[in-house]
Amino acid sequence: LMAGPAMDEAGACIFEVMVHMTEAGESEVLLVGECLFAYVRLLQQSPVSEELWKEIRCVEEMNFRFRSVSDPVSVVSSLAHSMQDKLPIEKVLSGPAKVWDYDAAEIAEVSAMLTCARLRVVLATKSFTEQEHCPEVERWYGTRYGAGRLPTEWHKAWEARRTGGADELAKTAWLQDLALPMPNPFVAEDLELKPRPPSGVPQHPRRVVPLPSALERAMASECAAAAGAVGRVLQVYFRQDDKFDLPKACLNVDIYSPWCAESLENRVASSAWAQAVAEELNEFAYDAEVAGLYYSLSASSRGLCLRFAGYHDKLPVLMRKVAEKMVAMQEVSEHTWTLVQTVMLRNFSNMATTKQPYQQAMEWEQRCAMKTAVTAAELLECFQKLTREKLTGVSKKLLGQCYAEALLQGNVAEDPGLGEVMEALLPAVRPAVAADALPALGSAALPGGAGSCVLVRREGTNPKEQNGGVTVTLQAAEETLKNVVFCELANQVLGQRCFDELRTKQQLGYIVVLQPYADGLGTGFCGLRAIVQSEKHPAEVHRRIDAWLAAALVDLASGLSDEQLGEYVEALLAVKREKPKKLADEFGRNWSEVAQRRFHFGRRGEVIEVLERPRAELLVEFRAFVSGCLIPAPRIAVEVLGAAAAASAAEAAEAETAPYEGATVTLSGLQDVKAFR
Known part of the structure; x- marks a missing residue:
């Protein structure tokens, strides 16, 4: 449940109340509206609370004064918008962010406008049918919709709640729980900065x-x-x-x-x-x-x-x-369990059936290689067997x-x-x-020799999704700090080239990414991962990824001069030297060390030290890493078949051929994966 101004443009403002309903709630829109307008009645017939206004002003003042710095693009866009509103120059920053003058009469006037005569209701649900509810089609995206007057039954019932007397409202028990907000116990009072130790604050958490x-x-x-x-x-x-x-x-x-x-x-x-x-x-x-x-x-x-x-x-x-x-x-009450079950069942079902194809590919890769990984389908099956009594x-x-x-x-x-x-x-x-006493995490060392491949083939879970997805992951080396840095440097060189070739030139699909990866376990592995989502058959996409990687890695090992590689080293150094802009950013960096149980808070500084080593020495080691680890790295590849490729008999024939001779293991189902693990 959310409420507030949804549009404030060119002198017009829309006050919006948004309600996310359960499946049961979809058939009770009349009741939802009654509750809303009963609260509107309470708001309209109660005196305007100056204390509540002061509390809101206090919170807005704090949020403005102590807000963290946003990204530059958002700041510039927001400022330009404020300037278009013809605000005084001294209020371009603070004007949209703060509550200014208390005027009880104006507040009451705005409140009085919340009537059915000014109401627009928008309903969106999967249960609507095209013919009965959504007979029209908008011209830009072909979205089905329907429009009409507010049902008379709704209008009469909601206006009755808004204008009804206290005696009438008292007949409905649940309406007695409606009340204007009480003073907020969480509004901060102490905003002073705490004194710091005379010896200074350590650079990293201890x-x-x-x-x-x-x-x-x-x-x-x-x-x-x-x-x-x-x-x-x-x-x-x-x-x-x-x-x-x-x-x-x-x-x-x-x-x-x-x-x-x-x-x-x-x-x-x-x-x-x-x-x-x-x-x-x-x-x-x-x-x-x-x-x-x-x-x-x-x-x-x-x-x-x-x-x-x-x-x-x-x-x-x-x-x-x-x-x-x-x-x-x-114990969990029946009411709470009903709400939780509805939401979680919907979420697990969506995860199991409507994930993007590339996300499905990554899910199956993790299921093969990570000790605690499970698929969304396994989670859904397990949740369907859960009962309220099992939570006791x-x-x-x-x-x-x-x-x-x-x-x-x-x-x-x-x-x-x-x-x-x-x-x-x-x-x-x-x-x-x-x-x-904690159970250990772990990742699998891929079997086979140099260039071998574990291949997983799956059909997409959403029959309406035209795209398929492919991931090809190179397990290059153990996850040491230097090895991770070399994987990041390789990606710094090849990332844009991958996009230019596979996305721009070969037009494989809209999602084309090359990224470095590290298991984040301290005892895991690191390498490179290529991700492509495409309507073309995943076997063909896989072959093209493999062909591009083979040429690109050879060029990376011996085709670039020291000067060219040095430019990429400087670019990666610039990224690593960038300071966090917000407390949350710095905290996030430090928390990743705790969450992964490494506690290596100076890691970023050591990464910078690796990249700042004598350039010739660094590049010799990097080229040796590419030749000795990345090029011959064992691989795990996942192909997820989309509806477009599945419908093509010619492309389906391509699936019978392994993308390359090094495919030592081919898996197709959960039982295959469990046996492989």
């Missing part, structure tokens, strides 16, 4: 050892039960901000649970439970989001992921509320035996702020399992 004393004491009993010190079951990394000077903070916590990692069933149950927690916190989280605080709770293959961000002042309040709900959610007790299973790692960064002082923030999570995050 592990907090020992943990704050209050946190140590609160966790002592759990850790004693695990026969280990607190530091073995909870690791906290921390960096106080000294660059962006904003009263904000970011906190991520990964909660690793052996129970979640035991089976796909447990993983899906964990995901459903996390969605149920979020569903029951929706109303509460709305106030937090309005006040500039955000959180998310999701499940991974090995546990839970908690994310918090926003103004530091009230962040612990939000964290404590989320933690308390996580602990209290021992999931909270204790997840949180009762777990290990946690966290990163806190922003306007928080280490003492006492760090302890206060982390203690807010203690109701839920009480880890009692050491890190060495």
Whole structure:
């Protein structure tokens, strides 16, 4: 449910209320409208609240004053738009972003315009039929639609709700829950920057050892039960901000649970439970989001992921509320389960049937090579067997035996702020399992000799999708820092050439990408991956990718001068030297080191050091890497057949021929993949 101005152009403004409905809700549009106009009545018949207006002004003022820098294109576009609105030059920046003068009469006048006489209703649903609901076709994209007057039944019922007296409204019980907003408990009051240590702030996050004393004491009993010190079951990394000077903070916590990692069933149950927690916190989280605080709770293959961000002042309040709900959610109500089941079933179904072909290809590649990877179809099948009763007790299973790692960064002082923030999570995050009890991640070393290929062939899951997809991945070497840098440099040279040849010249499709990849496990592999989505038969696309790669890699190894390669080295260095523009950007870089459990926060600096080595020495090693690792690299390729190629008998015959002689293994179904793994 969202509401606000949807268009404010040339003196006209549209106030829009958008409601995303479940399948059951699609047949209750009349009831949805009644609820909306009952609230409009409440709004129109209540005095304008100056206190609520001041709260809104306060939030808008904070958001304007402390907003992070956007990308230059968006900033320029926004400024140009504001200048077209003939704003005073001193308000070009602040005019669209802030609330200015309080005028109760004007607010009431605008509120009074919310009537059925000024109403336009737009309904979009897959259940509409062309003949009955959408007989017309718009001329630009051929979209089917229908238009007409608002049904008389709707008009009468909605206006009755808007104009009805209190006695009439009292007859409907659910309308009694409607109320104007209460004061928002999450609006920040402390916006001061915290004093920094006299010795300065370390350049990178550091592990907090020992943990704050209050946190140590609160966790002592759990850790004693695990026969280990607190530091073995909870690791906290921390960096106080000294660059962006904003009263904000970011906190991520990964909660690793052996129970979640035991089976796909447990993983899906964990995901459903996390969605149920979020569903029951929706109303509460709305106030937090309005006040500039955000959180998310999701499940991974090995546990839970908690994310918090926003103004530091009230962040612990939000964290404590989320933690308390996580602990209290021992059972999921029938109402909540119905909502969660509907949304998750739709999402899993869409993932399993309507993914882009290139995404399907990448999914099957991961399923072959990554230890914890599963397909969307497997997730859907598992979720369809899940019942509400199976979510009972999931909270204790997840949180009762777990290990946690966290990163806190922003306007928080280490003492006492760090302890206060982390203690807010203690109701839920009480880890009692050491890190060495976690199941390991892993990626498969591809079989075969130089140039060998594991080939996966699949039909696309969406019969209406004309395109197919192909990925060709070269597993070049182990994932060391230097090897990853060389893969990135190879992509710096070849990325645009790949697009120019396969997209522009050969016209294979709109999606043509060459990218470096690294498993991100510390003990995995790295290399290059080519991605093409095309209406041509995937076997033909595969052959063209292979032909281009063969010539391009040979040219990369011996066809470019030191001066030419040096230009690409400088271009990659410029990318690596670029400073983060926002706290969230810097936090994201650091969190990737925690999430991948490498904790190598100085990695970017070391990458720069590799690229800044004596140029001749660097290029000799790079060419040796291309010749010795990239050119003979074993490959895994996935071909996803689209509807256009499947309909062509001539192209279908091409599929019988392997793209190249090195295809040592050919897989076609899930059982083949499981046997291969």
